[in-house]
């Protein structure tokens with residue numbers, strides 16, 4: 001099995017491929033789906049083997065979080081991120097979208113504010129609004145090829161009824177990896193404003209060669225009393241549809257509040273998810289992730305080279321994740337015209353930057369976790385759709 005193999009996902013109840021007509025008006029037969037953050041290649045062979053074995057066993061009864069499952073998560077955090085966690089810090093939930101909602105429910109009340117730096121994963125806003133809480137944007141600042149945080153500006157925006165700061169590390173979109181000092185500064189900011197810090201680290205395994213992610217708990221161990229770290233196999237291993245993830249919570253009071261909510265909601269992981277996560281968080285899984293990142297490095301190179309050749313268009317250099325963040329401001333076009341050319345002419349389904357909040361207005365987010373030939377086809381279509389600018 002190779003990352004190069006093109007697998008037709010149309011007609012497989014794939015949200016990414018089977019909804020592009022409904023969401024973007026793009027006929028599936030002609031479209032390229034590069035919107036939602038899942039990958040177009042199969043997960044690691046060790047994960048597929050584990051689910052085959054569980055399926056062949058044929059009994060799908062009740063399960064529990066036993067030692068070897070928790071141990072695999074513990075092993076992964078230590079081996080990949082140098083982070084020593086205790087098994088009883090781990091709370092399994094239904095993916096990290098669910099984890100964000102659980103944190104909102106546990107640590108804030110309706111009408112209170114939830115802050116996050118923008119541009120960011122649009123679901124921070126959506127989940128906050130769905131919960132009846134009020135989003136509070138803290139705009140990041142463009143600094144050369146990347147973003148930086150302006151904590152003075154952020155401090156001026158925080159209100160007395162702000163309860164939670166959701167921090168995306170590494171950042172989706174932009175692929176920015178925060179340094180240990182930046183992570184520590186964010187934790188100190190949360191302390192100064194008495195905020196619960198939800199560190200969403202779902203993209204932390206998808207690091208381009210030479211990059212390193214520092215978990216919030218390592219950057220700011222003294223802030224454990226206010227920190228919840230979110231982690232999952234969903235992006236790393238393309239298991240988003242298995243709907244499983246973990247909240248890692250050293251503080252017993254914070255953990256108790258989340259555990260109580262999980263109990264009240266009667267949540268327990270699906271029995272097939274557990275062997276899959278266990279198989280993923282293994283040395284074989286780690287080797288597969290390394291191979292995936294090498295492949296994505298090649299995709300990133302051809303994507304950036306071709307996109308940056310279009311006058312006025314610029315792809316922010318990714319440090320992590322497979323989600324290029326592309327600025328069209330240099331074309332002088334309105335977002336509507338950019339959308340018309342990408343969706344209407346190039347037939348590529350991608351989200352426009354405005355949905356990621358303030359600072360995203362002139363951007364478009366792509367997804368290059370797909371065979372290289374698909375990336376090559378997409379960039380050729382982009383060059384064609386903007387050929388009048390050449």
Ligand SMILES: Cc1ncc(COP(=O)(O)O)c(C=O)c1O
Pocket residue numbers: 037094095096097098121168172200202203232234240244245
């Ligand atoms: C930053 C971030 N958090 C959470 C999620 C959702 O994760 P899950 O599929 O585990 O619910 C995503 C998905 O794109 C994401 O990018």
